[in-house]
Amino acid sequence: MTVSPPTGTGAPRRRVQLTPLRSIPVGFTGRRAAEGPMTFGQLNILQWLSGTPGHVPATVCDELEVSGETSVGDVAEIIAVLLGRHEGLRTSYVTGERPRQLVVDAGVLMLDVCSLGEAGWGAADRPAVAKALIRWLSARETPGMTDFPVRVAVAVVDERVIACAAEFSLMAVDYQALGIVRREFAEMIRDRSARQVGEPRHQPLDQAGLEATPAARHQAATTLCYWQDQLERMPRHLYVPSAGPTGQSLSVELSSVAAAMAVRAVAARTRASGSSIVLAAICAVLAQRTGHQELVFPLLSGNRFERRLSRYVGTLVQACVATVEVSRASFDALVTQTWTSVIEACRYGRYNAFDRVAVGKRIEHERGLCFSYEPLFNSLVAESLPAFNAGAECRLEQVNAALRQTELRWRPVPGFQAPVRFGLTQVEGVVRLESWSADSGKVPRTEMESLLLAVERLLVAAAHSDLDAGRIREVISLDPISRGPDWTLVDSCWVDLVEAQRLLDEALAPAAARLFPSVGGRPLVAYLVATESVSTPEQAHARCMAALPNHPDALTPRHYVLCAATPLDPANLNTWHSVLSAGTGRVDQQSADALDSSLR
Known part of the structure; x- marks a missing residue:
């Protein structure tokens, strides 16, 4: 196993230095100009940002993939198509008592062009140059609600684009919507005939209209009742941090091929999703470490269950709450229960965030606590079918050999409120699981590493056969958090x-x-x-x-x-x-x- 700070891949032969050259106007035209109420997803981001100003990022940046023959004109043409196709990318917002979204039918986006200087940059340098562009975009002033929700920049040698990156307001896209934009951009890079706005799609204004129907309002009210039931049982802190000096916000990532092999094997037995299997292992570890047998904690639901939302570019992700009982059940039974709990929780992941906050405040007052809403589990793994559909054969010696490839890497992260959270970014081929500590003085790096390694041990032990409760405790091998007589x-x-x-x-x-x-x-x-x-x-x-x-x-x-x-x-x-x-x-x-x- 390797324990180290993060290192980049695809490092350039020399330092990336970006020199802003000019901004090119990109005109775009859409089908309509209109305004209307915000969607539940937009209200969720609005509440999130207003509730924790300065603690959470308001934008998301990523690379838009180009080829070796891409020109600045190509990028401008594709961006114009994307803006014409997706109303959320040409929307501004009005806050206040009646939050609104304002869609324009035409306008101009300024495409920033940066020079890399001398020649010699090529396709192999693209990842490093894209990271530099992302840093450059992120360092600029955060756009406000009334600003354009998209910024795009390219790095060029002469007129040849080496890399392209974009920054989007979280009011306009979530991570799944960002993935749709990235795929459509890449498709239009490869195929010029795809550079058409195309047929009308389901847009945020359409979504807001659906959410205002009686059926949707009834479902939102039912969701608030579900939240109330969960919050009446949720502890102030599921994972109580130990007292200690103030430290920095820190992330530790586990990269484990052995855990990925184990997930495939467990999925073949249980017919559960890979992310649910990992979450079940996290629940077992947290139960043993904290002493809580009933775990009530938040998840993020993508809310893309309807067919019309499969290509929807807008923000839909909202928090939901799952309850998992960790008692004397076997690991396979815990996996099944966890998957069922996640599915149930996601049924209640669409609501007016301001109404949900009001419910939470009332329950806080009644119970005499203030929720930290942790440890949040966020899975960015896209799983269309459970992992058991793939081959799951693995031998004990293969898994043990793969353990030697396990890596732990740490890095500083932006500050956030909850003491600890988990993020799953990959399960196929390698499990990539992050643990975030809001204060490494209270939840230190060594503690996060021990939690992640315990999750790996449990998954690997469960790869070949089910584990009873006693064996689960033995494999986890972590003592409960020490608490004195007070x-x-x-x-x-x-x-x-x-x-x-x-x-x-x-x-x-x-x-x-x-x-x-x-x-x-x-x-x-x-x-x-x-x-x-x-x-x-x-x-x-x-x-x-x-x-x-x-x-x-x-x-x-x-x-x-x-x-x-x-x-x-x-x-x-x-x-x-x-x-x-x-x-x-x-x-x-x-x-x-x-x-x-x-x-x-």
Whole structure:
């Protein structure tokens, strides 16, 4: 096994230096100019970006494949066709109380041309030059909602295009839509006769119209009910990070040929998809490491189930929530259950994101927590049929030999909120599985590596036969996260009682407050001295909710008891007297928002 930082492939013989030459106007014409409401997918990105400003990228960049004979004129002609064909690529957006999408029927896109300088650059240099173009595009100011959603650049020697790259707003494309654009671009590079706008397609405005029908509105309402059921069980953190110094955001990628061989073999037995098999292994590892037997965590659903969406260029991906029970079942049974859970979750992956956030906020208030929505599992693997359709024969010695090819590579990544997430980018031939840590001081690289290697061990062990629960634990070979006597499990959440007391001290200062793990069968009961500003359980709860984001290992109290005076020994429950009021402090969300505003 190799452990190393990432290295590039196809490195050029010399450094890539891009010199901007000019911008060429590319005129385009579409079938209609129109406006209408945003789609669920667009609203999802709008909410995502507005909810975490500065923490998530608003665009996606990728290479558009050219040939050795491609000219700047060829690129301009193809880009004009793509813009005429796909309305989402010529749309701007209006935010506010009534978010809208505005489609233009004609316009001009400026194609940026950069020079590589002297001759000698060829097809072998294309990957490295494309990466340089992507960096150049990404370094520019992020386009806003009212800006054009596409930027394209080429790197040339004379007029010969060595590489081409494009940057798209996530309001306009998701990764599957980006793949459609890349394939259509490559097709038109190879075949000039394909450079036609073609027949009308399903467009984002059409999708918004469908989502406004009674049937779609009913399904969206059903989806919110499903989300509510899942969020009432989801822990604040499924994977509780250990305390430590602040570190950087980091990704570790496992590259395993042996795991890919194992996935094929398990798929032949279980008739499950490759990504579900990998996810089942992740669930087994997380269950053993965290102590949670019921795992409730978010996934991303591509939402491309209808035939009309197979060539749809627009953003459709939204989060969904899956629940997987990891108990005494065998690995094959866990795989089957995981695949079923993923399919069920994806049925509820299309909704108004702002409505879903409102549901989440209400449940956060009721349960006294704030969700981190982790560990997110995002599969970018396109699987039209389960992997069992391919040959799955593998011998023990072959798999063991392939283990010597396993690599772990790490790299810094943009900051994000959830403590840990997983991304699967390949299962055929080699499993490529990433683990991301938002803070390597809390979830260090060594921890991520141990999780990924445990997933590989479990897959490889399951390649030849099913594994019972005892064997699964033995193969994973990871101890549960160490928790001292001050930790307790409340409402599916591991809580550090010391941290929960710090929460009270911060939220209710200068009044005296004391948290008791259990009183009269109720968990997490807070006794506090009433003050002019905190005289009811509702006010106490509102203050605790406001301070909660600073205390990731805490929950708010389940019950508040307000007393008239500070006892001589606050740590002694029997010394708290003169009770003025008591209650859960939970109120409806509208009242909670009003209370929160009054405290600011």
